[in-house]
Amino acid sequence: MSGRDLVVLGTASQAPTRTRNHNGYLLRWDTEGLLFDPGEGTQRQLIHAGVASTRITRVLLTHLHGDHCLGLPGVLQRIALDQPDHEVPIHFPASGSPYVERLCAASIGDYPPVHLDPVDEVGAVVTEQPLRISALPLDHRVPTLGWRVEEPARMHLLPDRLDAAGVHGPAAGRLLEDGSVQIEDRTVTLDEVGELRRGASAAVVMDTAVCDNAVRLAEGVDLLVCEATFLGSETQLARDYGHLTARQAATIAREAGAGRLVLTHISARYPDLDAHLAEAAEVFPDVVVASDLQVVPFPVS
Amino acid sequence: MSGRDLVVLGTASQAPTRTRNHNGYLLRWDTEGLLFDPGEGTQRQLIHAGVASTRITRVLLTHLHGDHCLGLPGVLQRIALDQPDHEVPIHFPASGSPYVERLCAASIGDYPPVHLDPVDEVGAVVTEQPLRISALPLDHRVPTLGWRVEEPARMHLLPDRLDAAGVHGPAAGRLLEDGSVQIEDRTVTLDEVGELRRGASAAVVMDTAVCDNAVRLAEGVDLLVCEATFLGSETQLARDYGHLTARQAATIAREAGAGRLVLTHISARYPDLDAHLAEAAEVFPDVVVASDLQVVPFPVS
Numbered sequence: 001m002s003g004r005d006l007v008v009l010g011t012a013s014q015a016p017t018r019t020r021n022h023n024g025y026l027l028r029w030d031t032e033g034l035l036f037d038p039g040e041g042t043q044r045q046l047i048h049a050g051v052a053s054t055r056i057t058r059v060l061l062t063h064l065h066g067d068h069c070l071g072l073p074g075v076l077q078r079i080a081l082d083q084p085d086h087e088v089p090i091h092f093p094a095s096g097s098p099y100v101e102r103l104c105a106a107s108i109g110d111y112p113p114v115h116l117d118p119v120d121e122v123g124a125v126v127t128e129q130p131l132r133i134s135a136l137p138l139d140h141r142v143p144t145l146g147w148r149v150e151e152p153a154r155m156h157l158l159p160d161r162l163d164a165a166g167v168h169g170p171a172a173g174r175l176l177e178d179g180s181v182q183i184e185d186r187t188v189t190l191d192e193v194g195e196l197r198r199g200a201s202a203a204v205v206m207d208t209a210v211c212d213n214a215v216r217l218a219e220g221v222d223l224l225v226c227e228a229t230f231l232g233s234e235t236q237l238a239r240d241y242g243h244l245t246a247r248q249a250a251t252i253a254r255e256a257g258a259g260r261l262v263l264t265h266i267s268a269r270y271p272d273l274d275a276h277l278a279e280a281a282e283v284f285p286d287v288v289v290a291s292d293l294q295v296v297p298f299p300v301s
Numbered sequence: 302m303s304g305r306d307l308v309v310l311g312t313a314s315q316a317p318t319r320t321r322n323h324n325g326y327l328l329r330w331d332t333e334g335l336l337f338d339p340g341e342g343t344q345r346q347l348i349h350a351g352v353a354s355t356r357i358t359r360v361l362l363t364h365l366h367g368d369h370c371l372g373l374p375g376v377l378q379r380i381a382l383d384q385p386d387h388e389v390p391i392h393f394p395a396s397g398s399p400y401v402e403r404l405c406a407a408s409i410g411d412y413p414p415v416h417l418d419p420v421d422e423v424g425a426v427v428t429e430q431p432l433r434i435s436a437l438p439l440d441h442r443v444p445t446l447g448w449r450v451e452e453p454a455r456m457h458l459l460p461d462r463l464d465a466a467g468v469h470g471p472a473a474g475r476l477l478e479d480g481s482v483q484i485e486d487r488t489v490t491l492d493e494v495g496e497l498r499r500g501a502s503a504a505v506v507m508d509t510a511v512c513d514n515a516v517r518l519a520e521g522v523d524l525l526v527c528e529a530t531f532l533g534s535e536t537q538l539a540r541d542y543g544h545l546t547a548r549q550a551a552t553i554a555r556e557a558g559a560g561r562l563v564l565t566h567i568s569a570r571y572p573d574l575d576a577h578l579a580e581a582a583e584v585f586p587d588v589v590v591a592s593d594l595q596v597v598p599f600p601v602s
């Protein structure tokens with residue numbers, strides 16, 4: 001399995017609608033499959049999307065409101081049925097432990113081996129390999145973590161410097177592997193002929209009011225998945241409930257220098273998505289207002 | 302609100318499919334709304350069915366396998382949002398208490414006031430008014446209760462006997478109310494001029510292998526909702542997993558003298574319902590193989 005994309009499993013906020021299931025976002029990233037915020041019905045949305053549960057390698061929760069986690073038991077039971085050959089770690093804000101423990105034993109039946117990872121709510125790195133996954137606190141009504149996923153920075157060899165140093169063919173491979181290579185009477189090091197380039201990155205920001213950490217999480221990411229529960233006309237309501245408007249989400253994307261912005265978690269009060277798109281596009285042009293079951297390609301920067 | 306029908310919210314068994322959500326059956330019976338076995342996604346199926354959560358007056362679980370109960374938290378949160386003016390009792394096999402308690406506190410957020418009623422697994426009557434609701438154990442892999450719902454028997458006045466006894470007009474009303482009425486020098490009692498007639502009734506039988514209690518629950522009911530996970534070609538599989546075939550379900554309906562049979566809880570292995578219908582109809586003609594969101598009228602016997 002390779003390639004990268006975002007499978008949008010649901011786009012509703014508190015209440016689902018006829019066209020929008022509760023949250024669920026599967027970030028497929030080479031062999032990793034990061035499932036964010038499986039709301040109720042995610043198990044079935046996976047079927048509609050044609051994605052096997054074995055594709056899920058980790059579950060990451062932003063917070064423990066029902067629309068972001070009530071699909072966890074069903075997803076786990078489906079995973080148990082499909083018997084993947086890997087354990088599935090579940091990362092979540094530490095104070096949510098009692099809820100996660102209930103969700104992992106919510107009904108009679110088989111649950112797969114899971115590794116519960118309560119994450120420090122001041123922020124933390126939960127893994128470094130094969131992807132660096134980190135969390136920062138957001139500003140919602142309950143403890144909430146936004147997520148950032150990035151490839152480790154990698155050394156790229158620069159052809160003109162390789163030429164100048166006389167490194168050709170298999171010597172370049174040895175240089176990458178060993179950090180240096182002997183060319184005639186001289187040692188050429190990786191630092192001389194390469195540069196460290198950041199890898200691809202993505203962020204998931206929900207639920208939150210406007211806050212600095214939203215921008216930090218999204219700093220330079222290729223793909224930002226962000227809640228946009230409301231429109232600007234409901235800015236006060238958004239603030240009261242710890243949510244974002246489409247304009248605010250777009251502003252976060254602009255300030256962070258993000259690549260593509262995917263808006264989701266739309267309030268049931270809006271019958272269609274046109275206004276969200278228009279409002280966000282005024283601030284940030286590369287925006288998608290997600291529909292259920294949409295597959296958003298991972299932009300190549 | 303009046304009238305009676307069954308709103309079928311989901312018809313899948315262990316795994317949902319593109320066309321079949323997990324279980325969920327709302328029996329609307331005048332002012333009562335009995336929600337049986339809310340599987341995952343029931344909250345959204347109610348929206349698809351155009352039924353408000355406030356229509357639910359009780360929840361009844363047959364057992365605590367995930368496909369029969371994982372929708373409970375979502376339904377409860379929806380009820381909390383809609384703020385009905387009644388409490389919602391939840392009836393379930395007593396040994397399922399730990400699961401039900403987890404489901405009623407599965408996420409952060411508002412849950413409505415609920416009354417948990419763990420039901421004795423040897424069988425019990427959970428309420429007498431306005432409907433008599435009773436349970437009997439079935440034969441599944443985990444403790445499971447089938448449900449029977451019936452109107453209390455009521456005295457019906459027989460016109461020819463009223464005439465013979467000289468009871469006319471308002472006297473008939475007083476007779477019904479007081480149990481007797483004075484007509485000239487004679488006391489006429491209700492027993493003399495009326496007869497006790499059983500009320501309408503319904504049963505929900507799932508999940509189970511063939512067993513006597515399935516027939517007892519369904520004895521003379523107007524409407525029998527029954528699982529038919531498999532076809533006759535999988536009779537051994539049905540027995541191994543404590544389930545019914547369409548033929549077995551139809552045989553239960555015939556032996557019980559039921560009115561209309563509604564088959565559901567169909568295994569994902571069957572792409573359509575034609576074979577279930579054909580197999581059951583050979584044994585019991587008044588059969589419906591339910592589709593999601595179908596509204597089945599309550600037959601008037």
